[in-house]
Amino acid sequence: MNVTIKEVAKKANVSITTVSRVFNGNDGVSPKTRKRVLKVIEELGYSPSAMASGLKTNLSKCIGIAVPDALGDFYGEIIDGIESVTAEKGYNVIISLNHRIIKEELAGVNFFKAKKVDGAILVTTSGDDDYIHSLIEGGYNIVLLDRDPHSLNVDTVKIDNFGGGYMATEYLLNLGHSSILVIQGIPFIDSSKERFNGYKRALKNKGIKIKSQFVLNGNFTVDSGYLSVKKYLDNYGLDFSAIFATNDQMAIGAIKALNDKGISIPEQVSIVGFDDSYISPYIIPPLTTIKQRREEMGKIAAELLLDRIISGHKKGRTPRQVIIPVELIKRESAISLSSK
Amino acid sequence: MNVTIKEVAKKANVSITTVSRVFNGNDGVSPKTRKRVLKVIEELGYSPSAMASGLKTNLSKCIGIAVPDALGDFYGEIIDGIESVTAEKGYNVIISLNHRIIKEELAGVNFFKAKKVDGAILVTTSGDDDYIHSLIEGGYNIVLLDRDPHSLNVDTVKIDNFGGGYMATEYLLNLGHSSILVIQGIPFIDSSKERFNGYKRALKNKGIKIKSQFVLNGNFTVDSGYLSVKKYLDNYGLDFSAIFATNDQMAIGAIKALNDKGISIPEQVSIVGFDDSYISPYIIPPLTTIKQRREEMGKIAAELLLDRIISGHKKGRTPRQVIIPVELIKRESAISLSSK
DNA sequence: AATATTATAGAAAACGTTTTCTATAATAAG
DNA sequence: CTTATTATAGAAAACGTTTTCTATAATATT
Structure with a gap:
């Protein structure tokens, strides 16, 4: 069904060697022959079998x-x-x-x-x-x-996950927040760990001690962001003024959880995400986040x-x-x- | 670097034919030999070159x-x-x-x-x-x-794009809405066309005439949903009570546009999307939509x-x-x- | 016991390339 | 004008399989 190098060779009156050379742009063939072979290749719509050439190369x-x-x-x-x-x-x-x-x-x-x-x-x-x-x-x-x-x-x-985590946290800090919740992703994934480390470092640099109850465990899904914040609110109430979610999806979940409790964003709680997913400009309110160029x-x-x-x-x-x-x-x- | 059928054959003291037969589960080899060859295959970690076999088959x-x-x-x-x-x-x-x-x-x-x-x-x-x-x-x-x-x-x-479009529109109709905006996707994509046709048919079946200004042109992006609704609002104001967006992304954009104008959802405008993207349960308000099983x-x-x-x-x-x-x-x- | 059948196995061709090696023709060097 | 060099081209081997064809050994049939 498919046209092979042999057919090209035959039609162009050359050996298959020559066809191969022409197709791959190798030398050892005169401009005249090259042109003729090229024409036949074009006519027959030849392209070499990836398998055959792969086998050799x-x-x-x-x-x-x-x-x-x-x-x-x-x-x-x-x-x-x-x-x-x-x-x-x-x-x-x-x-x-x-x-x-x-x-x-x-x-x-x-x-x-x-x-x-x-x-x-x-x-x-x-x-x-x-x-x-x-x-x-x-x-x-x-x-x-x-x-x-x-x-x-x-x-x-x-x-730069660490840098991003640091940047996000530092931004909240500079905005005057000091009680900042963090929602971790899957803990054994490096990017999650590093973002969290950025958070810790930023707090440390400001001399703020990390409250262990402030670190929530998510798994990068919207649902985990929702659930973890909801649970926190149920247990401790609103004793924080900001959240750093280690991805946008969890940030969106968090926003939903806050919204469900009638807590307004950003008036009562500021939130910053991570990823800059395509949706973040359009959620309400538009999400401040760390942009990564995927x-x-x-x-x-x-x-x-x-x-x-x-x-x-x-x-x-x-x-x-x-x-x-x-x-x-x-x-x-x-x-x-x-x-x- | 990679182990070939030859090496397996040699080590197992058989021909390559036999190895091939064993690997592919073809008959013509005794249980005893088969077992021995299998063992060698295992030991050497042999797996046939996809290229060589592909070339043949x-x-x-x-x-x-x-x-x-x-x-x-x-x-x-x-x-x-x-x-x-x-x-x-x-x-x-x-x-x-x-x-x-x-x-x-x-x-x-x-x-x-x-x-x-x-x-x-x-x-x-x-x-x-x-x-x-x-x-x-x-x-x-x-x-x-x-x-x-x-x-x-x-x-x-x-x-079933048509059915989905119909279903969404009918639902809004049954809810008592009769002024329903529709946001189309890219018009030359079949799924967009069909969803829109579902909308038209549902209105027609209720004997409601389609108002041409009610059909907005989007392109399936969040932004197009946002822009088209914003523009509509600027031109005509709030003369509708519902929107059918032919995908969730445009629905999200539409919600944002309404929200920007202080129009509350669903109290003032009902909206239904299409796709059931992972985010739809978490947007505010959670989006009613047509679920497709991608x-x-x-x-x-x-x-x-x-x-x-x-x-x-x-x-x-x-x-x-x-x-x-x-x-x-x-x-x-x-x-x-x-x-x- | 001779013959037919079946199970088991290998040799070799083939798949469509690339590449090495060789041969001829054309040109350059002496 | 002969010889060395280079440009051009083809023959054939090789890549690692699958498959057909053949050969032998084992078993079944008469």
């Missing part, structure tokens, strides 16, 4: 991306970023859900050993260090996204990975770690305490 | 999915659904952004002609009929998602596609069209007109 021209089970808008943007750079270099991206590639050995096999991908971008939690370590040892090209490399000898791109993250990760793939993975090359800066987006959900 | 064990440029949470769920069924059958999914596969011929070539995918799920607008037609003619396995097949001879899975959509699409691939695409087989029912989720953003 040992390159699939695909990279993998493994993302956590629940795809949110969060990952969509990352994938967007990745795809934009890979497409340019003729690479495709195969997507796999984390639990398949990490948890079940089977899929990891499918991914790497079957040579379906030349490398992969992993968005995993820090619990998967052993698996990743073995992948690196195996010579597979890996870049980690949105998590700490720990002691792993691997390229990483992440955003598409950029994807782009950079893809660039690091392709660089490693194309340059031939010199194992042991010193790992690169890029941290993407974040930005405070001031909207209306946080105001000065004195203006209450 | 002419199957890549990958399917493609082409989605519109901006990935939202919407597509994440679809991909989730697709992946859950493909993974089970040993297929991977390659993702491509629409403009690459459709608009630039180059990427389409990469996708299909290079034999990187055995079939694809296309989430496209209805403007791409010609391209899709040529793909079908070329014998490629295709299923269309979330759009009308028109005259195309192709499998399709979509949700993951289900992805699952079914994948099943249709794999069925076609595995059964060997008998070209010309009658196309199947599955329509997934929707459901009205009653929350707090729409109330009876009399309870005003």
Whole structure:
């Protein structure tokens, strides 16, 4: 069904070698022949079988991306970023859900050993260090996204979670707030931990002691933000004037919980989120938050990975770690305490 | 670097034929030998090169999915659904952004002609009929998602957009509303058109004439919902009591616009959306909306596609069209007109 | 006991490329 | 004018599988 290199060769009256050379832009063929072959390629709509060439070159021209089970808008943007750079270099991206590639050995096999991908971008939690370590040892090209490399000898791109947490908290502090609730995400995810650390540091720098009851446990879902604040309110009442939610979704949940109790935002409670999700300008009140550039993250990760793939993975090359800066987006959900 | 079938054969003292037979569960090998080979496969961690076997079988064990440029949470769920069924059958999914596969011929070539995918799920607008037609003619396995097949001879899975639009409007009507604004999505996208048609039909069935100024033009973004309602309010003031937004994002934008003018929801204006996005229970007030099961959509699409691939695409087989029912989720953003 | 059948296994071809190695023709150098 | 060099091109091997075809051993049938 598909046209092969042989048919092109035949029609152009050359050997398949020549066709291959023409298609790949290699030299050893005269301008005249090249032109003729090019014409036939065009006419027949030839394009080489990725499998056949991959078999020879040992390159699939695909990279993998493994993302956590629940795809949110969060990952969509990352994938967007990745795809934009890979497409340019003729690479495709195969997507796999984390639990398949990490948890079940089977899929990891499918991914790497079957040579379906030349490398992969992993968005995993820090619990998967052993698996990743073995992948690196195996010579597979890996870049980690949105998590700490720990002691792993691997390229990483992440955003400045600590800085963002610090920035958010400092902003509330400068607004005059000192009783600031924090809603943590999933505690064993690095980004969550680091945002929380930013919070702690900011308080510490102002000489404010961290009240342990002020740290609520969420899991990055809207619902967890809602539930944790509701519970806090039930237990302690309104003994705080601000909330730092470690993502926007939980911030939205928190707003709902406050609203349910008739507490007005930002008049009675200021709130700042993290992520700058597409919805945050439109919630009521518009959410002050830390903006992270997810598409950029994807782009950079893809660039690091392709660089490693194309340059031939010199194992042991010193790992690169890029941290993407974040930005405070001031909207209306946080105001000065004195203006209450 | 990777272990090949040869090494397995050598270590197990059999021919590569036998190894192949064992791995693929074909007969022609005694239980004893099978066991021994299996053991070696395990020890060496062998898994066949997808490229080599694909070259022979002419199957890549990958399917493609082409989605519109901006990935939202919407597509994440679809991909989730697709992946859950493909993974089970040993297929991977390659993702491509629409403009690459459709608009630039180059990427389409990469996708299909290079034999990187055995079939694809296309989430496209209805403007791409010609391209899709040529793909079908070329014998490629295709299923269309979330759009009308028109005259195309192709499998399709979509949700009941018309029914949903009807349901939403009827609900508002039964609540006593008769002046109902509608916010359209991108007009040349089938799902938008159909939801709007549902609206029209519901009004017509009640004998209510459609006021042309009541139909606002959005483009499915939050911002377009916000802007169109804001503009309407500026021009005509509050001469309606309800809004049907053809997706949740525009509903959220609409709520913001109303809120900005001090109009309270649902007391002064009832509103119903479409999608049941994860955020809708948490916006204020919680959004009444039409729920569509996107993951289900992805699952079914994948099943249709794999069925076609595995059964060997008998070209010309009658196309199947599955329509997934929707459901009205009653929350707090729409109330009876009399309870005003 | 001879023959037909079946179970088990391997040899070799094939899939569509890339690449190395060789051969010829054209040009440059002496 | 011969010889060295370079440009151009093809033949053939190789990549790692699957599959067809053939061969032998084991068992069943007469």
